Amino acid sequence: MKKAEAYNRLVEKGIRPSVQRLAILDYLIKHPTHPNIEDVYKALENKVPTLSRTTVYNTLRMLSEVNAAQMITINEHRVCYDGNIEPHVHFYCKNCGKIIDLFDEQAPRVTETKVIDGNIVQEEQLYYKGICSACAQKMEKKTN
Known part of the structure; x- marks a missing residue:
């Protein structure tokens, strides 16, 4: 059910739902812990072998820019993400x-x-x- 939520949100926002993008958004939706880039990468690196930190960074930035996820900037050293928009x-x-x-x-x-x-x-x-x-x-x- 949640994977469908991630897929639908990506399509709704005009984003092509690649394996990496689906996995990243699905992770945000299922884990309301406000993870940072490293948290997301560590959680998914074994599940998505083609995933890189750069892909996670770029995808999270893109998701926040189109309001598919929230970027929470605590300070210049702490940025995390929320799947609840x-x-x-x-x-x-x-x-x-x-x-x-x-x-x-x-x-x-x-x-x-x-x-x-x-x-x-x-x-x-x-x-x-x-x-x-x-x-x-x-x-x-x-x-x-």
Whole structure:
């Protein structure tokens, strides 16, 4: 079922569904862990023998450019990807580095290009930074 979702999304976005592209998008859809390029490559290198890091990089960039996947830029050293293309809030834990989806938080939604103070807004991305609940619990146990 999910493989069909990846295939349909690629076709819908005008992308030829090659074996590599299907595998990469299918991985993103099935693994909502916000993987980076290396994570995707490591997970798929044995399943898709023709896969290279360059192919993963180029495919993830292309998927994000046509809104078939989200590119989440935490900082200049940390870029990861999300197969969920519905607007939603992300939370970045500054302690463990995990990225968590916060579906109950109101996410900004740009349905069409809008202009704010002369700036042309074309897409939205919102994430919070802080300490995740698991890290907060560990810190609390250490102080007690």
